[in-house]
Amino acid sequence: xxxxTQVTSRARGAREGAPPRRGAxxxxxxxxxxxxxxxxxxxxxxxxxxxxxxxxxxxxxTSLYKWDGLTGKKWRGLRNYQILWQDDIFRSSLTNxxxxxxxxxxLTFLISFGLMLVLREMQHRMFARSVIFFxxxxxxxxxxxxxxxxxxPTGPVNEALGWVGVxxxxxxxxxxxxxxxIIAVLIxxxxxxxxxxxxxxxxxIPEYLYEAAELDGCDAWQRFRHVTLPLxxxxxxxxxxxxxxxxxxxxxxxxxxGGNSGxxxxxxxxxxxxxxxxxxxxxxxxxxxxxxxxxxMVSLVLVVVISVVLRRVLRREPLEY
Amino acid sequence: MTTLTTQPPQTPLTLSPRTRRRRSPVMRAAIxxxxxxxxLDFGLILWIVLTSLRKSNDILNHPFGLPTDPRFGxxxxxxxxxGFGRAALNSIGVAALSSVLAIAIAAPAGYALARRRSRASxxxxxxxxxxxxxxxxxxxxxxxxxLAKADLTDSLVGLTLVYIGLSMPFTVFLLTGYFxxxxxxxxxxxxxxxxxxxxxxxxxxxxxARGGLTTAFLLQLIGAWNETLFxxxxxxxxxxxxxxVALAGYVATAQFQxxxxxxxxxxxxxxxxxxxxxFSWLGTRIIxxxxxGIGK
Numbered sequence: 029x030x031x032x033t034q035v036t037s038r039a040r041g042a043r044e045g046a047p048p049r050r051g052a053x054x055x056x057x058x059x060x061x062x063x064x065x066x067x068x069x070x071x072x073x074x075x076x077x078x079x080x081x082x083x084x085x086x087x088x089x090t091s092l093y094k095w096d097g098l099t100g101k102k103w104r105g106l107r108n109y110q111i112l113w114q115d116d117i118f119r120s121s122l123t124n125x126x127x128x129x130x131x132x133x134x135l136t137f138l139i140s141f142g143l144m145l146v147l148r149e150m151q152h153r154m155f156a157r158s159v160i161f162f163x164x165x166x167x168x169x170x171x172x173x174x175x176x177x178x179x180x181p182t183g184p185v186n187e188a189l190g191w192v193g194v195x196x197x198x199x200x201x202x203x204x205x206x207x208x209x210i211i212a213v214l215i216x217x218x219x220x221x222x223x224x225x226x227x228x229x230x231x232x233i234p235e236y237l238y239e240a241a242e243l244d245g246c247d248a249w250q251r252f253r254h255v256t257l258p259l260x261x262x263x264x265x266x267x268x269x270x271x272x273x274x275x276x277x278x279x280x281x282x283x284x285x286g287g288n289s290g291x292x293x294x295x296x297x298x299x300x301x302x303x304x305x306x307x308x309x310x311x312x313x314x315x316x317x318x319x320x321x322x323x324x325m326v327s328l329v330l331v332v333v334i335s336v337v338l339r340r341v342l343r344r345e346p347l348e349y
Numbered sequence: 350m351t352t353l354t355t356q357p358p359q360t361p362l363t364l365s366p367r368t369r370r371r372r373s374p375v376m377r378a379a380i381x382x383x384x385x386x387x388x389l390d391f392g393l394i395l396w397i398v399l400t401s402l403r404k405s406n407d408i409l410n411h412p413f414g415l416p417t418d419p420r421f422g423x424x425x426x427x428x429x430x431x432g433f434g435r436a437a438l439n440s441i442g443v444a445a446l447s448s449v450l451a452i453a454i455a456a457p458a459g460y461a462l463a464r465r466r467s468r469a470s471x472x473x474x475x476x477x478x479x480x481x482x483x484x485x486x487x488x489x490x491x492x493x494x495x496l497a498k499a500d501l502t503d504s505l506v507g508l509t510l511v512y513i514g515l516s517m518p519f520t521v522f523l524l525t526g527y528f529x530x531x532x533x534x535x536x537x538x539x540x541x542x543x544x545x546x547x548x549x550x551x552x553x554x555x556x557x558a559r560g561g562l563t564t565a566f567l568l569q570l571i572g573a574w575n576e577t578l579f580x581x582x583x584x585x586x587x588x589x590x591x592x593x594v595a596l597a598g599y600v601a602t603a604q605f606q607x608x609x610x611x612x613x614x615x616x617x618x619x620x621x622x623x624x625x626x627x628f629s630w631l632g633t634r635i636i637x638x639x640x641x642g643i644g645k
Contacts, residue, residue: 056540056541057533057536057537057540060540060545060546060549061461061464061465061546062465062467063546064461064546064547064550065461065465065467065469065470067457068457068458068460068461068550069457069458069461069462069473071454071457071458072454072455072457072458072477072517072521073458073473075454075513075514075517076476076477076480076514076517076518076521078514079488079492079510079511079513079514079515079517080480080483080488080514080515080517080518081476082491082495083487083488083491083492083495084483084487084488084491086491086494086495087487087488087490087491090490090491097494142379143383143386146376146379146380146382146383147383149372149376149380150380150383154633155387156383156384156387157636158628158632158633158636159387159390159391160383160386160387160390161632161636162390162394162624162625162628162632163390165571165575165624165627165628165635166575166620166621166624167574167575167577167593167620167621168577169577169593169596169597169617169620170397170617170620170621173596173600173613173617174393174397174617177412177610178412183412184412184413187412220390221639221640224636224639224640225639225640227640228637228640228641248373272482273481273482273484276484277484277485277486277578279485279486279577279578280575280577280578280593283577283581283597284596284597284600287600287608287613300486301484301485301486301578304486304489304490305486305489305578305581305582308489308490308493308582309582317490317494320490321487321490321491323486324484324486324487324489324490325487327484327486327487328482328483328484328487331482331483331484332482335482
């Protein structure tokens, strides 16, 4: 990664350094880049503004109203957020979202880091990496439905547990245990992705640093402690920020988890994404669009605040190697 | 590519410490555990595929049995009664079209942002990057209302437009990175020879960036294929839904009629199979696209 940055900054330096030298090639190029800039970016900016930025602003605005989508909006201001805070279902959705983010995140990270260290030592590691990576390309519904079958009370998992002498298995698909099972399935589908990211980053640590460490008498643990760990700090930060943003979006896994609930999963399992969907587009009853967008805004604020904190805590001077 | 140049040439006498080191028992156990995980992943996918070929009561009685005679009856039922056939066509259409258009729109922007260093360009890059952190549930209600006003709900055109818009932050971000790594010497020569910037871009830059464009296309295709929240909110008619919506709908109706596991797993396989095929074919490229450059 750093090598890439070096190359780009060098290229940039060459361009920026051009004017004093008045390089014959750079000036016309610079001029045509300036001229093309708005024409080239216009379509993307248009799509992004119309389908992303405007809706974002509209969401912030709607979150201050009471609105069923049919009759007029009624001003409520920040009271929407206050009502949300007192709503038990929202609270449990928020708790689940935070559990997925923190518990799921820490476990995914630890397992991925461990997998990365082990995979580095393995033969056929590219094959193993590919297999454990694959689940992240699959719609979460697939695993939610498969889990519903595999973990059903008389299902294969309980049967297998019976063979090894566990006769009172957890009630996997009960209201109390499903949230944990969802997190477990989520971790299982995500570790491959984060393992691959960390492998890509750690593979860029030059071999000579390990050789130097070994010449200095470092054992395997010390090489890990003083070479691998400090040099993978940037990728750890990025993974943490990426997990924060992606974990609050988890939707389809919960929607069909267990497979017996159609489009209204049990409330105890909801996260904010499912809460927003159920509030805004309920199977029966009136939509509460203002409340739903307010809940969605809470999830956005969560992502922003936690990403900023993570960057603050994990930031340090970039290392060159 | 650039890493190769920075690595010092290894003398043949120095074995890398990785190969020389003796494996501790802990490491051997850990390697065993990783292979167990690999077997579990592989086994689960294989099990889903095999189960989709079996009768429902067979599945319930012997969850791990093999299909006695491969039955494609489940698929016939899924395509006929579950509406998976039409949904599969819709999914292919929306995913392919939105990915092509997203790349066509994002590529010039990525190029412009990579080349132009001005205040406007850095503000714009920042604004696109900001979008990476916005969860879909924030946009779903405004987009639903906006599309309803334009009469574009329950419409594949509307869904395609939404997918293009949603893909902008990531695709622009990814392509900016790719273009920034293409040396500008190429364009300098072309511009000196009198080529306009548009011709330089289409004839010189785009061919060089083909790898990056393909990767961006693949990632967008995978994302659109699996996207569920927007599809489920924005489409509902039998002939407009995409696969994830058809699957959710099938599970919802099965609630009342009793679950036909065979047909459900056939539906699951229709969602799963193209990803298996794509990944077996272009796996390395997909993994690289999703991981390299992320650590920056």
